[in-house]
Amino acid sequence: MRKTLEINGERLQRRIARLAEIGAIEGGGCARLALSDADKAGRDLVCEWMRELGLEISIDAIGNVVGTRAGRQPGLAVMTGSHIDTVRTGGRYDGNLGVLAGLEVVATLNDARIETEYPLAVAFFTNEEGARFAPDMMGSLVFTGVLGLDDALRTVGIDGSTVNENLVRIGYAGDAPTPAVTPRAFVELHVEQGPVLDYGGIEIGVVESVQGISWAEIEIHGISNHAGTTPMALRRDAGWVAGAIIHFVRELANEIGGNQVSTVGRIEFFPNLINVVPNRATLTVDLRNTDETLLRGAESRLDTFLETLRVAEKVQITTRRLARFEPVIFAPEMTGRIERIAQAQGLSTRRMPSGAGHDAQMLAAVCPTAMIFIPSVDGISHNVLEYSHPQHIEAGANVLLSVLCELTGSA
Amino acid sequence: MRKTLEINGERLQRRIARLAEIGAIEGGGCARLALSDADKAGRDLVCEWMRELGLEISIDAIGNVVGTRAGRQPGLAVMTGSHIDTVRTGGRYDGNLGVLAGLEVVATLNDARIETEYPLAVAFFTNEEGARFAPDMMGSLVFTGVLGLDDALRTVGIDGSTVNENLVRIGYAGDAPTPAVTPRAFVELHVEQGPVLDYGGIEIGVVESVQGISWAEIEIHGISNHAGTTPMALRRDAGWVAGAIIHFVRELANEIGGNQVSTVGRIEFFPNLINVVPNRATLTVDLRNTDETLLRGAESRLDTFLETLRVAEKVQITTRRLARFEPVIFAPEMTGRIERIAQAQGLSTRRMPSGAGHDAQMLAAVCPTAMIFIPSVDGISHNVLEYSHPQHIEAGANVLLSVLCELTGSA
Structure with a gap:
């Protein structure tokens, strides 16, 4: 592992702030319900960044977007990512952090002109929140083949319109196949959304399971x-x-x-x-x-x-x-890797379950998967007052960088 | 009392059915929220009937409508009436019965060419239900001076619009003064809206008080x-x-x-x-x-x-x-009169409180007042399944006729 390789915390914060302008609501939060006009605008912005970073974009029929950075050899990509849809009174970190930290890892590798052995992919999945269409985690459910595409597409939302109508309307009904090709591994960085790390003064949560x-x-x-x-x-x-x-x-x-x-x-x-x-x-x-x-x-x-x-x-x-x-248990080789890397970077860690559902729990069924948590101040989540300190965001993204470097064979 | 004078039950039922066509909802009920377009259409129809019956119509600034039949001498009118607004899932009898039975009494007196000593008035009061604007019984509150006109007019409803806007919009902001001239007496016929009479097999409720x-x-x-x-x-x-x-x-x-x-x-x-x-x-x-x-x-x-x-x-x-x-106690001379007349007509009676609020409780503060109840099948009310048997409607209207004949000095 290159000890000197570090992400650019300010660049990551700028992307977080820029994305938060879309669907911004009073108090500093975001309202980008899945497949709404605001969600489309957010998607367009992230896709633009992906293109700027040289990623090859593919979009599947449920609107999941994957941006891939080629490796020295073709084959299965190591994947990171999360979601950019929000609840109606959401904050700016939930989901967005995992996607934008993935882009920040790519930018860091690009700047350092590092080639990885395996491809590295950054994904954002459709309708993780489930605030407009049930079930939540719909995109990753279809991505992994647990939920059929047709069932997902005909889902009727709280406003009476279907997933399919909205996907077509916002132009995100893509043609990449579902279920998707299985990634080599999946790692998701996310804010805890609960008070355990903040109240315990811990910097990194090593997520072993999901409720x-x-x-x-x-x-x-x-x-x-x-x-x-x-x-x-x-x-x-x-x-x-x-x-x-x-x-x-x-x-x-x-x-x-x-x-x-x-x-x-x-x-x-x-x-x-x-x-x-x-x-x-x-x-x-x-x-x-x-x-x-x-x-x-x-x-x-x-x-x-x-x-x-x-x-x-x-x-x-x-x-x-x-x-x-059902509750999900993450792969021990993945959680062990996250814990070892975080501690090697001088960060305090705690093994913990996730109280919220995440796309990673779907990926866990098809490839080695784990999650990295950073503290949420006072555990506030799904609320415009959601906040995570910049130093924790930077620490989490650096752990993600090192984990992805190891998994892609660039370390 | 002319023993042979009787109302025409079929004519009364026709008016009830015709008014129920306005704002009709599935299942046979009505949705005529106060000061809505449906309420306006109902008001227009009742005013048309009032004019056909030769009543002189006055409308006050809160939209209360009074149709008066002149007596042999001028002076205070004996008043009957109720309201024609409904809740969103209302039946066809609540309120409407009291107004249309009043018109039926007038029609009966007209047909028999009976002159009364004192004027006889039939009123319908604005927003008795309170389902759109609070408080309920707003029209009779303003009519009797308990609630100031300006306070009532600026009331904001569940849809964000004011009483005043809606009164102007539907053309029922009249110029008769409020508080109004006090009637000589007030009698209101109404369905019980509860199960006491129906379950007890009683034909006429003599209402002594209001909850x-x-x-x-x-x-x-x-x-x-x-x-x-x-x-x-x-x-x-x-x-x-x-x-x-x-x-x-x-x-x-x-x-x-x-x-x-x-x-x-x-x-x-x-x-x-x-x-x-x-x-x-x-x-x-x-x-x-x-x-x-x-x-x-x-x-x-x-x-x-x-x-x-x-x-x-x-x-x-x-x-x-x-x-x-506060609970209201009706004038004993009025309740005694109703009881005596009903029993003289061979009807079973029960003295009882009213569980619902009624315009009569406002009038009770300014003049001798009482109410006549008829049975509601199963006590069902504020529901499209509300029902009262035709023979009970006819019996109630005949008691009302006799009470009004006594009070107006035509008996």
Whole structure:
């Protein structure tokens, strides 16, 4: 490993700031929902940078973009990357950092005129967030063949339009085949999005696993009625049932403890009027655990509770699974490599699970994969106040550089 | 009292059916939110009928419409009426029945060429439902001088437009003075909107009182964050707090018991995404009781609970009172008159409170007032399935006819 080879932290920060101007929202964050006009503008900018850096761009039918730097020999590329779509109230680092740090690694290699043995590819995957289209991590799911292309393309988003319509509209329905050719290895740099590294004063998280995720949409049908004249005992109040579910899922997470988290992030009442008992309510439940057995237990206890509510409240309840991912364990040779390199650079490290889902967990099914985390101040994420210190961004990108140099055979 | 004088039930049903065509929604109900285009069309139709019946129409600055049939002597009119606005998923009887039965009484007097001693007026009041603009019963509040005209006119509705804009737009900003000249007496015929008469097999409800109503909008500010990476203990989840409030207000109603009811009919989360802990939630709480002391107790216990939540969950909570009406007791000479007349017509009666708010409760502050209820099948209300049997509608309108004949001095 060339000890003197280092990325240019200021150049990386400039790219992060420039990309954050697209879909910028008050407070310094970004709103670039997948396949929106803002997402298109972000994609165009990153593709322009890829071309400037001499990368050969390929785009597949779900809109995943891969920019490849040739190696001394052809064959499977070592891949890095992440995503550039955001939630509606997202920050500027989530996803973007992994993609732009990949470009920064390429720029560093270009500047030093380093040829690698194997090709090096930087990718950004479509709709990692799932904030507009479910499931999340859609691009990497199709890339690795877990989700069929047609199923993904016909997905209807929260605004009623399909993935396919939007891909065509923004000009990112490409012709590279899916599932894609398997990379030689995959490494993703990402902000932690949680408080563990920041509160622990640790510089680099060596991600060993990813939490399993269970997303469900629950729809309750009761009977709408007058809020003043209907005795409590005669109500079939879909809104109250929704409230009882919100109340229950926190108790569930607290009782299971450990890594278990639960969130009700979305809700709607119908007709949604102050003086009408709601006849319909929909809400989403997001359950996560690093232990598949515990996660299944949480799902099962929620199902039992819904059945109890159905009988007691005389309502209909239907549950639609929006996404389900089992916990993923990363390849030990990859996590060991990241840990060794970070420590050799004088950085403090912690082995940890990822609380969020990432494209890397899809890649883990097809090639040796791991992730590098850097601290998120106060663990704030999916929020315009998301922030990571420049020195941590630089440290993370330098670890990524060295890991990629080793994997591509340039070290 | 002329024993042979009876209203024409079929003619009344035809008017009900014709008015229900305006703003008709699937299932046989109506959506004529106050001051909407559909409300304007309904108003135009009722005004046309008023003119056909020879009534002199006056419209005041809040859009209340009064059609007056002259008496043998000038002076204060005996008034009947109700409202023709509906909730978004309303039935065809709520409000409309009281207005159209008033017109049917006029038609019956016209057909029989009966002159009354005092004038007889049929009114419909603006925005009784409050489903678009708060407070509800806005028209009768201004009519009786409890609410100032300017305050009412500048009220902003759920779609962001004001009462004044909409009144001007639909052409119902009239010039009759508010507060209005006090009527001699006021009688309102209405469907019960609850199950008491139907389940009890009673034909006529003699309404002695109206439940007090307390409407509040609660807004919770927490912190949005990633649903996967934020430990449960570190969350400031505005959505969870909303769920806890929904859960609490039912417990509150059950503990207080008696007439106490509570409803959360409206809710919104922000940003309302599946994988983001909500940073903001708004919801409405509707509390009602016939006993002012118990109602105040319910409000106070809700406030205490909100304070507990504020501290425990580290969120901000603001409460905005949207409406507050104390319970109302109707004039005994009026309720006695209704009871006597109904029983003389061979109808079964029950003295009862009203669970819903009505324009009559505002009029009760300025003149002798009471209400006549007829059964609602299964108590279903604010729902397209709302239904009252034709024989009950006819019976109620005949009681109204006799009561108005007595009060106007034509009996």
